[in-house]
Amino acid sequence: MALIITARRMRMYFQNHRIIVRTNYPIVKILTKPDLARRMIGWTIELSEFHIQYQPRGAIKSQAIADFAAELTTSSAETEHSSWILYVDGSSNERSCGAGVVLEGPGEIVIEQALKFDFKASNNQAEYEAILAGLRLAQELEITKLICKSDSRLVIGQLNDEYEVRESFLQRYYHLVKQSMSTFSEISMQHVRRDHNTRADALSRLATTKCKGMHRSVIHVTLARPSIDLQECLTTDTESTWITPIKQYLLDGTCSPLGEKTMKLQAARFVLIGDDLYRRGYTQPLLKCLTPDQASYVIQELHEGICGTHSGARTMAAKVFRAGYYWPTVQGDCTNFVQKCLKCQEFGTLSHQKPEELHFMLSPWPFVQWGMDIIGPFAPGKGQCKFLLVGIDYFTKWIEAEPLTAITARNVQNFVWKNIVCRFGLPQIIITDNGRQFTDRTLAEFYEKLHIKHIASSVEHPQTNGQEEAANKVILNELKKRLGPAKGNWTEELLEVLWAYRCTPQTTTQETPYSLTYGTEAMIPVEIGEPSLRRQTLDLDLNKESLSVGLDLINELRDKCKIREEACKIRAARRYNSKVKPRLFHKGDLVWRMRSSARKEGGKFSSN
Structure with missing residues (x-):
């Protein structure tokens, strides 16, 4: 072959x-x-x-x-699935600086490289230069999987985002290394002890002590200048902040002509001591003024440092002033930091305040808008009925209910036809939840033929159909009080519960559902047992005439009830909205979601 x-x-x-x-x-x-x-x-x-x-x-x-x-020659599969190991070390002394690189690959391949710097570098800078040289060597060999090992805990911790990079020139090295790491499909930074990195350490010392004509078995490279532009770092260090104009005004009195008056008023509360600017405060005599970078460090240390308690924004701002620091946006910076703190969100107390204002629904006319829901399962009653299908009119608050043995779309269709359409006419809107019996295709075709609009409430917020939920609560509470130990008699007690509800005045309309439906008050059984005035003076002819007059006046009564209902709901919404703490989210925002089994994994120490 x-x-x-x-x-x-x-x-x-x-x-x-x-x-x-x-x-x-x-x-x-x-x-x-x-x-x-x-x-x-x-x-x-x-x-x-x-x-x-x-x-x-x-x-x-x-x-x-x-x-x-x-x-x-190695097989392509072996080269593809194997990782190369890179050992790096930097060396810096008074005479010279250098770095050592050892690259080990599959098949006992070893490539060694010694670098000598023609510029003065610190230990950390030499470590970064060594890592950059090793990454460049790996890129030239078209390596995709790499494990980089170094004995510098600080540099490895910074590259693994465990330590913060404070110095400006190290930040430049940090971003340059991160950019080089993105070219590999798999790369990891690991810290090793110094005795496990002896070969790279020897190469770094070799680069600083190499004489002409020696060590020809090792690749020797000389770096004439650093991998980053130091002039740009010096420019970054001297960037203008909010302290610069005040300090300049206190030193030589120079400021912009447009802001001279404002600068005089601001500078009156500041004093310059040495190279630091201080502000005369109320909690402390002098508060040290900080730049944005210094302020970020102070906030992080006070919030999650040794003395940090993950406190709120106002408490943390008070701790900043008590520690003797100042910058103009203390409160806002503390608020933003607390809102973005991962641990505060994960282990914080759950907020039960209302996140959004109350939205109430009004029906324009009786029997135009209905709500439906299913209650159950109950104890088997007469005819083995276990469920209760309930419908309520949003205007008159009239309730229709029917016991069912099973919850199917066919039963829902029969209920709508018999209890709503045939008794009160065609409704315009029917509101339900997202149950399968309410979203059936056959039922949707039935609604479409009768020109009835079906609205399903939100899956995550079923309280949209609040009127129906309130009706369910009334029926359940009354059945509990009437049944006692005989739980299977709820089908017989249901008619009495519905009759009692229809003859009870409602808070929103100040009228009974019966009067808003038929134009007059119903004769309740107590008026028969103990005859009332209208029972004693009953005249059938006069009663028939009065019923006709009541039907002519019912429209005015319904208009008044509509005004009362809207006023009542506005008052309820005003009280509800007074306790609302708005929480607005936009598309793409990440939000925490409470787990139902939050306490089952870690006990008291688990997150919410």
């Missing part, structure tokens, strides 16, 4: 010249065997067009290049 590949890639030479193949393998005998396999027959025919002469191999030295190529 090696001979076939060589002949294909060097076909022009094989065709124009006589080729001599030196090998100890019996290739001629193999190709001339009568019982060759299919592929071997093809190879024999392919090689027959060339003038090839086979000779036995001579001394071992003549085969050294081929042996070296065969040993160095």
